[in-house]
Amino acid sequence: MPDLHWTIPVARWSSWPAAAAAAPDIGFIEPIVRRRLSTLSRAALKVAHDCVGEDVAAVRTVFASRHGELRRTTDILRNISAGEPVSPTAFSLSVLNAMTGVFGIARGDRSPASAISAGAETLGYALLEAHAQYATDSTTPVLLVYADEPADPAYGTIEDEVQGGALAILFDAAAAASQLTCTIARGPDAADGSFAVFPTQSQAVHHCLDTHASAAWQGADATWQWSWHHGAA
Incomplete structure (x- = not known):
C-alpha cells in the first residue's frame, strides 16, 4: 500500500480520561437508558455530546474502538458458561x-x-474513514468518536494494548478553526525525527490536538503521523 496523506477541518474536539474521578455527565440520555450503559459508552456519549452540542442538527458518526464492549460480552459468556440467563x-x-x-x-x-x-x-x-466520508460530502459534518478500555485480564497480555478513555472530533468546514493532517508513511526510514512518538495512537492524536505539536505512533508496518495547522483552507 502506498503512503497516504490527508487533511480534515476540525471544528471542535473533546476528551474524557479513563482516570477521571467523576462520572461522565450524560443527562441528555433518558434515565431508563442511562442506567443500563457501561462506563465505556457513558464516556463515548459524553464527548460526542460535548462536540455536537445543541447547534449541530445532523451529523454523520464514525465510532471507533479496538475492544468495544468486550467486558460486557465477557460477562455474557461467563453467564452462559455458568448456565445463567443472558439479559437481552x-x-x-x-x-x-x-x-x-x-x-x-x-x-x-x-x-x-x-x-x-x-x-x-x-x-x-477511523480518521481515514471520517476523511473519506467528509470528502464525499462536505455539506454535513462528520463526528469521530473513539472510546476504549483495556481488555479483561482473562484474555492475558494484549500486544499494543489500548489506553482507556474517550475522544471526539467534529469535522466541519463551516465552523472549522484549524486542520488536522494525517499521514501513513511506510518503510523503515519513514518516521520524521521531529515528531514525538507515543505508545498508542490515542495518546499521539490527543497530544497533537491539545498542544498543537506534531505526534507519531510507530506500528509494525508503518508510522502514523499527525500535525496541526491553524486556519482552515
Whole structure:
C-alpha cells in the first residue's frame, strides 16, 4: 500500500480520561437508558455530546474502538458458561455500534453511522474513514468518536494494548478553526525525527490536538503521523 496523506477541518474536539474521578455527565440520555450503559459508552456519549452540542442538527458518526464492549460480552459468556440467563438488554448493548444507536435516538438524528475496529490502528483508520466520508460530502459534518478500555485480564497480555478513555472530533468546514493532517508513511526510514512518538495512537492524536505539536505512533508496518495547522483552507 502506498503512503497516504490527508487533511480534515476540525471544528471542535473533546476528551474524557479513563482516570477521571467523576462520572461522565450524560443527562441528555433518558434515565431508563442511562442506567443500563457501561462506563465505556457513558464516556463515548459524553464527548460526542460535548462536540455536537445543541447547534449541530445532523451529523454523520464514525465510532471507533479496538475492544468495544468486550467486558460486557465477557460477562455474557461467563453467564452462559455458568448456565445463567443472558439479559437481552446486555446483549443488545454489547455490539460495537451500540453507542451510535443510543446517540442517534437521543438526538432524533437519522444520519448514517458506522463503527470501526482495526486493532492497534483503530483510531488512525477511523480518521481515514471520517476523511473519506467528509470528502464525499462536505455539506454535513462528520463526528469521530473513539472510546476504549483495556481488555479483561482473562484474555492475558494484549500486544499494543489500548489506553482507556474517550475522544471526539467534529469535522466541519463551516465552523472549522484549524486542520488536522494525517499521514501513513511506510518503510523503515519513514518516521520524521521531529515528531514525538507515543505508545498508542490515542495518546499521539490527543497530544497533537491539545498542544498543537506534531505526534507519531510507530506500528509494525508503518508510522502514523499527525500535525496541526491553524486556519482552515
